Amino acid sequence: MIKNLSSYLISSFIKKRINNIELFMRYPIETQNVLINQLILYAKNTEFGKKYGFNDIKKYQQFSERVPICNYSNLKSFIKRMRRGEKNILWPGKVKWFAKSSGTTDARSKYIPVTDLSMNRCHYKAGKDMLSIYIHNHPKTNIFLGKTVRLGGSHELCKKYDTFYGDLSSILIENMPYWANNICIPKKKTVLIGEWENKIESIVKETVSKDVRVVFGVCSWLLVFLKKILKFFNKKKINEIWPNIEVIFHGGVSYMPYISQYEEIFDHQMNYYDVYSASEGFFAIQDQKNNRDLLLLLNHGVFYEFLPVEEIRNDNPKIISIENVELHKNYALVISTNAGLWRYIIGDTVKFTSLSPYRISISGRTKHYINSFGEELIVENVERAINQTCLKTNSIIHEYTVGPIYMNENKSGAHEWIIEFEKPPKNLDKFKYILDEELKSLNSDYEIKRYKDIILRPPILKVVRNGLFYDWLKYQKKLGGQNKIPRLSNDRRYIDSLSLLLK
Numbered sequence: 001m002i003k004n005l006s007s008y009l010i011s012s013f014i015k016k017r018i019n020n021i022e023l024f025m026r027y028p029i030e031t032q033n034v035l036i037n038q039l040i041l042y043a044k045n046t047e048f049g050k051k052y053g054f055n056d057i058k059k060y061q062q063f064s065e066r067v068p069i070c071n072y073s074n075l076k077s078f079i080k081r082m083r084r085g086e087k088n089i090l091w092p093g094k095v096k097w098f099a100k101s102s103g104t105t106d107a108r109s110k111y112i113p114v115t116d117l118s119m120n121r122c123h124y125k126a127g128k129d130m131l132s133i134y135i136h137n138h139p140k141t142n143i144f145l146g147k148t149v150r151l152g153g154s155h156e157l158c159k160k161y162d163t164f165y166g167d168l169s170s171i172l173i174e175n176m177p178y179w180a181n182n183i184c185i186p187k188k189k190t191v192l193i194g195e196w197e198n199k200i201e202s203i204v205k206e207t208v209s210k211d212v213r214v215v216f217g218v219c220s221w222l223l224v225f226l227k228k229i230l231k232f233f234n235k236k237k238i239n240e241i242w243p244n245i246e247v248i249f250h251g252g253v254s255y256m257p258y259i260s261q262y263e264e265i266f267d268h269q270m271n272y273y274d275v276y277s278a279s280e281g282f283f284a285i286q287d288q289k290n291n292r293d294l295l296l297l298l299n300h301g302v303f304y305e306f307l308p309v310e311e312i313r314n315d316n317p318k319i320i321s322i323e324n325v326e327l328h329k330n331y332a333l334v335i336s337t338n339a340g341l342w343r344y345i346i347g348d349t350v351k352f353t354s355l356s357p358y359r360i361s362i363s364g365r366t367k368h369y370i371n372s373f374g375e376e377l378i379v380e381n382v383e384r385a386i387n388q389t390c391l392k393t394n395s396i397i398h399e400y401t402v403g404p405i406y407m408n409e410n411k412s413g414a415h416e417w418i419i420e421f422e423k424p425p426k427n428l429d430k431f432k433y434i435l436d437e438e439l440k441s442l443n444s445d446y447e448i449k450r451y452k453d454i455i456l457r458p459p460i461l462k463v464v465r466n467g468l469f470y471d472w473l474k475y476q477k478k479l480g481g482q483n484k485i486p487r488l489s490n491d492r493r494y495i496d497s498l499s500l501l502l503k
Contacts, residue, residue: 010135010144013128013132014132014135014136017128017129017132018132018133018136020129020299021129021132021133021287021295023299024297024298024299025295025357028298028322028323028357028358029322029323031298031299032298032303032304032321032322033060035298035299035301035302035303036060036063036303036336039301039303039336039337039338040054040057040063041054042091042092042117042338043090043091043092043340045088045092046088046089046090046091046092046340047078047088047089047090048078048089048090048340048342052066052067053066060321064305064319064321064343067342067343068343069307069317069319069334069343069344069345070342070343070344070345071344071345071347072110072344075090075341075342075344076110078090079098079111079112079113082094082095082098082113082163082340083098083111083160083161083163083165084161084163085161085162085163089340090113090340090341090342091113091115091338091339091340094163095113095114095115095163095339095340096116096163096164097113097114097115097119097163097164097165097171097175098111098112098113098114098163098164098165099111099112099113099114099165099166099167099168099171099279100112100165100166100167100279100444101168101278101279101376101445109444111165112168112279112280112339112341113339113340113341114168114171114279114339115338115339115340117301117338117339118281118301118337118338118339119171119172119175121300121301121338122281122282122300122301122302122337122338122339123168123172123277123281123282124172124176124177124180125282125300125301126275126277126282126285126297126300127180127282129285129297129300130249130273130275130285131143133273133285133286133287133295134247134249134271134273137287137288137289138246138247138271138289141246141247142213142244143213143214143246143247144183145211145213145244146210146211146212146213146214146244147183147184147185147207147210147211147212147213147214148183148184148185148212148213148214148215148216149184149185149186149203149207149212149214149215149216150169150173150184150185150186150191150216150217151191151203151215151216151217151218151221151222151225168277168278168279170192173188173191173192174188174192176188185203185206185207185210185212186202186203186206186207187206190202190203190206191203200225200228203225204228204229204232207229207242210242211242211244212241212242212244212245213242213244213245213246213247214245214246214247214248214249215245215247215248215249216248216249216250217250217252218250218251218252218374219248219250219251219252219254219255219258219262220252220258220372220373220374220407220413220455221252221374221455222248222250223258223261223262223407224407224412224454224455226238226265227265229241230265236265237265237266237267238265238266239266239267239268240267245266245270246270246271247270247271247272247273248262248270248271248272248273249273249275250272250273250274250275251274251275251276251277252374254372254490255272255274258406258407261407261408261409264409271289273285273286274286274292274294275294276294276360276362278346278348280335280337280339280341280344280346281300281301281302281335281337281339282297282300283296283297283302283333283335284296284297284359284360285297287359292361293353293354293359293360293361294359294360294361294362295357295358295359296322296357296358296359296360298322298358301337301338301339302335302336302337302338303335303336303337304321304322304333304334304335305319305320305321305322305334305335305336305343306319306320306321306322306325306331306332306333306334306350307319307331307332307333307334307345308320308329308330308331308332309330309331309332309349309366310330312332312366319334319343322358325352325355325358326352327351327352327353327354327355328351328352328353329351329352330349330350330351330363330364331349331350331351331352332345332347332348332349332366333345333346333347333348333349333350334346345366347365347366348362348364348365348366349362349363349364349365349366350362350363351363364490365378365490368486368487368488368489369488369490370402370403370404370415370488370489370490371490372404372406372413372490372491373404373407373413373449373455373456374445374449374455375443375445375446375449375455375456376443376445376446377402377415377439377443377445377446377488378443378488379487379488381439381442381443381446382402382439382487382488383487384438384442385435385438385439385442386400386435386438388434388438389431389434389435389438392434393425393426393427393430393431393434394423394425394426395421395423395424395425395431396421396422396423397419397420397421397422398420398421398422398466398469399419399420399469399485400417400418400419400420400485400487401417401418401469401485401486401487401488401489401494401495401498402415402416402417402418402487402488402489403415403416403488403489403490403491403492403493403494403495404416404490404491404492405460405492407455411457412453412454412455412456412457413455413456413457414456414457414458414459414460415456415459415460416459416460416462416492416495417435417459417460417461417462418462418464418468418495418498418499419461419462419463419464420463420464420465420466420467420468420469421463424463428461428463431461432458432459432461433458435459436450436458436459439459464498464502468498468501468502469485469498471501472497472498472501473485475501476497
């Protein structure tokens with residue numbers, strides 16, 4: 001009887017969530033218009049709302065004309081005051097939680113406000129919809145009969161100025177509703193352990209006798225964890241340890257480089273569902289079994305605008321709402337949220353793969369970057385690190401480019417640097433060591449991924465002959481003042497292309 005009641009309650013919940021999803025899929029424009037009006041109404045009496053006259057904004061067009069687009073540096077002073085406990089700045093009342101992230105030009109870390117509303121009506125709501133979509137697509141699933149392994153929270157929450165900051169995952173775990181904590185392992189105290197090896201050992205001990213059916217996390221970290229599990233039990237396949245495991249929900253970095261490695265450690269067909277979430281919000285979910293395109297979540301507290309990539313550097317770029325987007329065009333994502341971010345350029349670029357409903361694929365970043373392992377390395381980090389390294393080693397670099405070396409069965413990942421020196425350092429090992437340390441000091445995510453070489457090994461430096469980059473540009477038919485060497489790439493196309501000229 002209890003089992004039947006549970007099945008009925010789950011079925012009713014799933015039906016309600018699917019109906020809600022289908023509603024915004026059917027009426028996307030109307031849903032977004034209602035949402036932006038609600039956000040403006042919430043924030044009209046905040047300092048930001050008063051500054052831009054939210055009180056008499058009635059239509060999206062007025063909002064877009066009055067409020068400028070921004071990045072983190074534009075909001076940094078507001079957020080600093082919010083972290084000190086000031087109220088009614090970007091969002092009504094006091095904001096208690098701030099998700100720490102990295103990758104900004106002018107700061108090693110950035111702090112993204114996370115309001116109670118954004119937790120409940122964005123992150124947690126999207127998590128429920130993620131599960132609902134999966135169960136709707138797999139009606140015979142039994143995932144609720146077992147446990148979900150969660151990886152996240154690189155450190156515990158820190159308190160400062162009577163507010164808290166930490167990884168988004170640590171904030172969400174700290175505030176997670178009872179029903180979610182009840183089905184998740186390891187326990188909160190374990191998952192928030194900062195030291196990776198102790199965390200893995202503790203997770204292994206807690207999961208040894210559990211019936212694990214779902215795993216959730218960043219795919220690169222998940223792969224490391226699953227291989228640790230196999231080594232601990234001296235097994236070759238995860239199914240030997242968890243026979244009922246059936247789905248992996250993953251996000252953060254691209255899953256594509258890791259597909260073959262995942263397939264090798266499972267002896268039956270696994271389900272993989274991609275999600276698009278960030279400190280700033282939970283934006284999209286894979287909603288189809290065999291299609292990795294992501295359904296854009298339109299009623300989860302995030303109002304979307306889109307900036308054509310080719311207009312990013314324009315003084316007055318043309319920014320459009322969702323009703324005017326085009327298929328397969330590259331857009332920088334601009335968001336206004338129920339956490340108090342207003343026309344905020346998040347840094348990701350997307351392409352629409354469907355307009356009915358609105359589905360996207362993540363096409364990259366607004367700038368060259370590497371995020372193959374969650375390190376979020378950007379050009380500004382690299383330029384600063386390389387300049388300091390050259391100063392400390394009395395060397396001069398003529399050209400360089402950087403790309404990833406993906407994990408394999410025996411080694412963790414790495415960054416491969418192809419460097420053409422104008423004046424080489426006397427000691428290349430010293431140069432490499434200083435470069436690595438400079439990158440760690442500039443980017444906290446890179447520093448975390450370099451911890452004990454678990455995710456990232458030290459940089460791999462390949463010094464090449466003078467003139468190689470010139471020859472490469474000539475080979476690519478890109479000689480000329482407007483063509484520059486790409487400093488960073490999230491794949492190996494530049495590295496491999498250059499390597500061909502070394503043979």
